[in-house]
Amino acid sequence: MTEELTPEMRDDLYGYIIILHKPVFSFTECLTTYSKEDMIALSDELQYKVRRSKKKIVIAEDFFKELSLKSQRQLSYQPKEILHLLKELMNGPKEIDFLPFSRKNPELFDLIYFRWVFLFYYEDTYTLVLPNETKEMLKNFIDDPDFKEKHKRKSLLRGYAEAFMNLYAAFETDFFLKVWNQHNKQYPLDLNELLTELIGVAWFNERLRFSDNLEYIFDNSFLDENDVPDFLLSSSHHDYYQPTKADIAYFAHHEFDERTAQYKKTSQFFAKKLNSQKLKDIMDLIMIYIKLDLDMQGLVGELNSEFSIVFDSVKDIEEFSCLYLNLNNHSRKLSNKGHTPTEITKNYNRISSVPNNVVPFTNKKTGKQEPIRVKKVGRNEPCPCGSGKKYKQCHGK
Structure with a gap:
């Protein structure tokens, strides 16, 4: 079953990223599907010099001249996935299932933003178009x-x-x-x-x-x-x-280190409770809390409210606390300049610089109470749920 865009997503994308028009294949035809005002606004955003008082076709010609002058340098900074997709589109237009395709190919939005490619929606079909002129321009250097x-x-x-x-x-x-x-x-x-x-x-x-x-x-x-x-x-x-x-x-491709034994053990603990997609989201949330030294009580609340994870037994609480402590101590932290707390203790013979708030728990192996060092979420800090909002505007209300 094809995933559908929500009304909010349509409002954000249609008319700018997605063109409601039958696909066309010359650069001038593609760009002039926009209004003159939108063409000028896009030129200003990309810092392209165009003759504002002229007709749309003249603006499109000026736009392509700027694109041609800057594309080689701009593309030299782009990830290899963008070049791969451009080469694929040099073979002809590509019909896509927009949401799944864009999630697997996030670089698509850069391609569209710079108008190397255009995305058309017509008769329930999304089509990616690399204009003919752009294709010829790319042939001059992309394999050089x-x-x-x-x-x-x-x-x-x-x-x-x-x-x-x-x-x-x-x-x-x-x-x-x-x-x-x-x-x-x-x-x-x-x-x-x-x-x-x-x-x-x-x-x-x-x-x-x-x-x-x-x-x-x-x-x-x-x-x-x-x-x-x-x-x-x-x-x-x-x-x-x-x-x-x-x-x-x-x-370069991972925000957190998912290779450690501690990460894998914590992941296995939650794998017994939920499906694989939620598991990745939960582990990302846990790693955000650890990386940013956020409050563990807040994490437990988030796990409950967002994923319905409840620690309903002493055994569960002790096991998670032990796993969390070990994961925390073997994770690279911003507050330690990339060191793990274990490395700080070993190399500097002192405890790490993790904030001083503690959540005690009992280590089942030693029977001793040990601390997990955590920090309370500041109201002006990013909300750890990943919404992009400040904590006070999100789960801190």
Whole structure:
């Protein structure tokens, strides 16, 4: 059964992302399905220079000239999945089941945003179109060895930026440069070259941002620029966890480390209670609480309200508490500059910098009461449910 768009999704997508029109195949025909006002607004958003006072066909011609000038550089920063999809569309239009396809191919939205491709909806069918002119333009460079090498290097840099944001949230530019040059001797960069490249990456990545003095790089989805100095100061007594190439390759695509024995044991505990799709959502929620040092009581409440998970026996509570403590202590945390609490204890001979609130529980093996160190959710912090809203505007009401 085909998934349907909700009315809210239609309002967001139709008329801008999705074109309610029979598919057309020249760039001018595709773009002029929009109103003149929308064409000018889109040009302004993409910083394309067009002649505003002219007819729609002239605006479309100007738009394509700008697209042609900038596409090679822009595509060099895009993930390989975008190039694969473009190459597929060079063979002809593609009918898709929109929701499942967009979930498996999130890069689709970048392709549509820059108008490399257009998405039409006509007679209950969604069709992706790569305009003929764009196809010819891409043929000039997409398989060129120099472009492929440039794309390989920029894709690698993009992966490093993603991994660093997932491991640290905020970090010194010099530290990033040091690790990059240690790992990638075939692509050495100086500071100015690195900043130029990363600014290019940031154009396509809303998470990646810089402090005004370019001294720090940070994850904009987690921190405001004004919060970065205090965030780094709070963990200044730690050195950064030194990532391996394998770490970078993994965290470039994963926000949390799902490879640990502790993660797998916790997942198995919940697998007995629910289906596989909910299991992934539950483990993501648990890892958000751990990564952000949020309050465990809040987590238990979320598990109950969102997934109907109830710990209705002492045995259940003890088992989950033990699993949570072990998972917490073996998870890479932003507050520890990427270290796990276990690594902090081992390497620095002191307890980790996890906040001081504790939830006691009894360790079944030792019979002793041990703490899980957690932090109360601040009302202005992101809600751990993943809604994107502040806690006070969501589950903190």
